[in-house]
Amino acid sequence: MTPIKSCLTKVKCLACNHEFEFYPGVDKCPACNGAWLDAQYDYQTVAQIWKNGLLGRINSLWRYVELLPVADPEKIVTMGEGQTPLVRASKTQQRLNHPNIFIKDERLAPTSSFKDRQAAVAVTAMNEAGIRECVLASTGNAAVAYAAYCARADIKLWLFLTSMVPAAKMRESALYGAEVIKVAGTYDQAKKVAADFAARRDIHLDKGAKAIPGKESMKTVAFEIATELASCLRPQAHGRWQAPDWYLQAVSGGIGPLGVQKGFEELFGMGLIDRVPKIGIIQVAGCSPMVQAFQAGKAKADAVIPETRITVLSTGDPGVGYELLYQVNQKYGGYMLAVSDEEAFGAMRLLAKTEGYSVEPATAVAFAGLDKMVKQGIIRPDEIVVVSCSGHTFPVEKHIMDEESVVDVRLAHPAEAVPGAPLDGLGSALERLDEQVTTIVVIDDNPMDSRLIRRLLQAKKPYRIFEANSAPEGLQIIRDRLPDLVVSDLTMPEMDGFTLLEELKKDPLTAKIPVIVVSAKDLTPEDKKRLSRQATSIWAKGSFSTQDLVEHVVETLSGSGGDVARGREAVKEVKSAVAAEPSESIAEAQEVKKILLIEDNPMDARLISRMLEKGRSLEIKQVQAGRKALEVIRAEEPHLIVLDLIIPDMNGFQILEALRKDKDLDAIPVIVITSKDLSQAERQFLTSQGVNSMWRKDKLDRKKLVADVEAQLE
Numbered sequence: 001m002t003p004i005k006s007c008l009t010k011v012k013c014l015a016c017n018h019e020f021e022f023y024p025g026v027d028k029c030p031a032c033n034g035a036w037l038d039a040q041y042d043y044q045t046v047a048q049i050w051k052n053g054l055l056g057r058i059n060s061l062w063r064y065v066e067l068l069p070v071a072d073p074e075k076i077v078t079m080g081e082g083q084t085p086l087v088r089a090s091k092t093q094q095r096l097n098h099p100n101i102f103i104k105d106e107r108l109a110p111t112s113s114f115k116d117r118q119a120a121v122a123v124t125a126m127n128e129a130g131i132r133e134c135v136l137a138s139t140g141n142a143a144v145a146y147a148a149y150c151a152r153a154d155i156k157l158w159l160f161l162t163s164m165v166p167a168a169k170m171r172e173s174a175l176y177g178a179e180v181i182k183v184a185g186t187y188d189q190a191k192k193v194a195a196d197f198a199a200r201r202d203i204h205l206d207k208g209a210k211a212i213p214g215k216e217s218m219k220t221v222a223f224e225i226a227t228e229l230a231s232c233l234r235p236q237a238h239g240r241w242q243a244p245d246w247y248l249q250a251v252s253g254g255i256g257p258l259g260v261q262k263g264f265e266e267l268f269g270m271g272l273i274d275r276v277p278k279i280g281i282i283q284v285a286g287c288s289p290m291v292q293a294f295q296a297g298k299a300k301a302d303a304v305i306p307e308t309r310i311t312v313l314s315t316g317d318p319g320v321g322y323e324l325l326y327q328v329n330q331k332y333g334g335y336m337l338a339v340s341d342e343e344a345f346g347a348m349r350l351l352a353k354t355e356g357y358s359v360e361p362a363t364a365v366a367f368a369g370l371d372k373m374v375k376q377g378i379i380r381p382d383e384i385v386v387v388s389c390s391g392h393t394f395p396v397e398k399h400i401m402d403e404e405s406v407v408d409v410r411l412a413h414p415a416e417a418v419p420g421a422p423l424d425g426l427g428s429a430l431e432r433l434d435e436q437v438t439t440i441v442v443i444d445d446n447p448m449d450s451r452l453i454r455r456l457l458q459a460k461k462p463y464r465i466f467e468a469n470s471a472p473e474g475l476q477i478i479r480d481r482l483p484d485l486v487v488s489d490l491t492m493p494e495m496d497g498f499t500l501l502e503e504l505k506k507d508p509l510t511a512k513i514p515v516i517v518v519s520a521k522d523l524t525p526e527d528k529k530r531l532s533r534q535a536t537s538i539w540a541k542g543s544f545s546t547q548d549l550v551e552h553v554v555e556t557l558s559g560s561g562g563d564v565a566r567g568r569e570a571v572k573e574v575k576s577a578v579a580a581e582p583s584e585s586i587a588e589a590q591e592v593k594k595i596l597l598i599e600d601n602p603m604d605a606r607l608i609s610r611m612l613e614k615g616r617s618l619e620i621k622q623v624q625a626g627r628k629a630l631e632v633i634r635a636e637e638p639h640l641i642v643l644d645l646i647i648p649d650m651n652g653f654q655i656l657e658a659l660r661k662d663k664d665l666d667a668i669p670v671i672v673i674t675s676k677d678l679s680q681a682e683r684q685f686l687t688s689q690g691v692n693s694m695w696r697k698d699k700l701d702r703k704k705l706v707a708d709v710e711a712q713l714e
């Protein structure tokens with residue numbers, strides 16, 4: 001038998017029809033630079049192989065490799081995607097009085113959406129072309145899918161997501177190790193920012209529906225439907241190819257319907273099916289440029305500013321994608337229709353309640369469209385319909401990923417954006433972004449010092465800074481994040497700065513990261529020599545101007561000719577930069593914070609004060625009774641209140657209530673320290689009053705308490 005491999009022959013440019021040889025990584029037409037490319041295959045050979053059936057092949061979309069754009073099967077990056085169930089929607093059939101409605105359940109994909117097909121084939125294509133870094137703009141699900149597959153292929157991924165993308169999807173993407181950049185703008189703006197970012201850094205940009213892998217991957221939905229449908233209709237028809245009359249999908253940019261349609265057209269061309277299904281494009285009314293153009297009978301769509309809560313479907317400017325879908329519509333029939341957010345939410349509830357399918361709102365859009373198309377007679381009762389159940393994502397627990405894994409970019413407000421107009425402030429947003437993706441690790445066993453350094457640096461530039469309070473912790477963060485710069489203390493318990501530097505030097509991945517040493521230690525010539533192998537500069541704590549240190553960091557980071565993120569190449573000569581005239585030492589730079597301790601037991605009060613004073617310079621006042629406490633709070637407006645619950649004349653709960661009613665005092669954070677065993681109701685009450693931190697007196701842990709107080713004083 002002929003070996004199973006791709007039968008790709010040529011690439012055709014959709015702009016100028018020029019045909020040329022395929023090569024891994026192809027991304028534009030050599031004749032006109034056009035990016036809309038189409039892969040062509042040796043269909044005769046494929047038809048011969050496929051007409052005998054595909055029994056015994058691998059159970060993933062790669063079973064259709066003859067019609068996929070991969071030259072070297074060894075390079076395939078897979079998690080067993082594809083081959084999702086095709087299931088009869090019996091309850092929906094009953095409700096709509098229609099005999100043949102099927103659900104193509106794409107929720108069973110590795111990251112729970114049909115975008116896994118695209119990610120698998122696109123990441124395989126990158127892998128084959130030797131591309132190791134990629135930029136992608138996404139409305140959410142492609143981000144998660146690409147993040148997972150890129151992780152598998154060791155490809156660094158930069159994701160540009162609009163701030164409307166659900167936080168759970170951002171966290172999930174970050175969990176896979178992708179760099180997540182949140183753009184406060186529309187999806188079309190995020191795409192522009194991503195493209196500019198990729199161009200500036202010369203990183204591969206994923207071109208979605210324009211590029212070959214994405215569209216080709218979606219053909220496999222058609223292949224699977226055509227191989228499964230016959231046996232869903234009549235079990236004895238197993239092994240026969242059969243096409244439905246309709247394929248319905250919720251649409252944003254349109255890569256799904258473009259690919260699925262091409263897949264059916266290929267099968268039809270090879271004589272395997274007897275018709276090319278009609279495509280039903282369902283958009284959400286708040287972002288329906290395709291539907292508007294279709295209903296006006298126009299071959300080109302005008303861009304819109306999305307106004308929908310279903311942000312996964314927020315391509316406001318579909319461009320050539322619509323033109324191609326319109327051509328298909330004119331050739332084979334089909335329909336485009338919009339549903340409201342509310343109709344989609346209604347369909348979502350109904351589908352879950354009746355069929356047992358929990359889907360995300362974007363997917364429900366297709367089912368709301370199905371209802372309308374059947375009820376309006378656009379889909380006739382004798383027609384077989386397949387609806388794409390395109391996705392269902394699961395939230396990543398908030399506590400797994402912190403907010404630091406997300407970078408924020410602010411552009412003009414989406415409502416002010418004009419489609420097609422140049423993006424105001426994009427240049428400065430991108431410059432800021434360079435700084436925002438510049439990572440610094442600050443290591444100091446004294447949390448006060450590390451925090452101060454972080455604050456000073458962040459006051460100057462929006463760097464992403466991670467603090468560690470021990471060398472092993474710092475080393476771990478450095479290995480995880482490969483930062484652009486490290487600022488480290490020398491004298492630390494467990495492992496000192498010298499050892500840390502030696503560890504960094506040993507590993508080729510960390511050997512070139514510049515390290516600025518800030519230390520209180522008097523350095524011997526021997527110490528200096530040891531440091532000189534890795535440290536960029538050494539600063540003596542307490543004897544330099546903080547301003548100078550900040551300037552030095554900025555300089556070090558931009559020292560390699562402007563390429564900030566790769567500043568790690570720029571290891572400068574070691575210098576001992578001790579400023580002649582210290583202006584503001586680390587200790588002096590701290591603002592003294594006022595704490596009011598409301599505690600009637602003098603022993604406890606003393607104990608708590610002592611614990612807190614060890615941490616930082618604080619001004620701690622103590623009062624023993626409720627009314628007096630309120631007076632002092634009003635007069636002093638402390639930065640933090642530490643509250644005992646059982647005290648004379650007014651208890652802690654009453655004090656809290658009084659505080660929360662006073663809008664001047666409402667924002668003061670409160671920590672409760674009590675010997676009382678709190679009931680659930682009491683805890684709930686305290687939480688409802690904004691108290692997040694409650695301590696039992698007998699379980700006080702100095703370190704943790706200090707950290708808590710610090711966090712509240714932030």
Ligand SMILES: Cc1ncc(COP(=O)(O)O)c(C=O)c1O
Pocket residue numbers: 113114115139140141142250251252253254255256257312313360362363390391392
């Ligand atoms: C769950 C889901 N459904 C539908 C769509 C729309 O797909 P297309 O890109 O084919 O327009 C998306 C796109 O992100 C999606 O994530």
Ligand SMILES: [Zn+2]
Pocket residue numbers: 013014015016017018029030031032033034
């Ligand atoms: Zn061309």
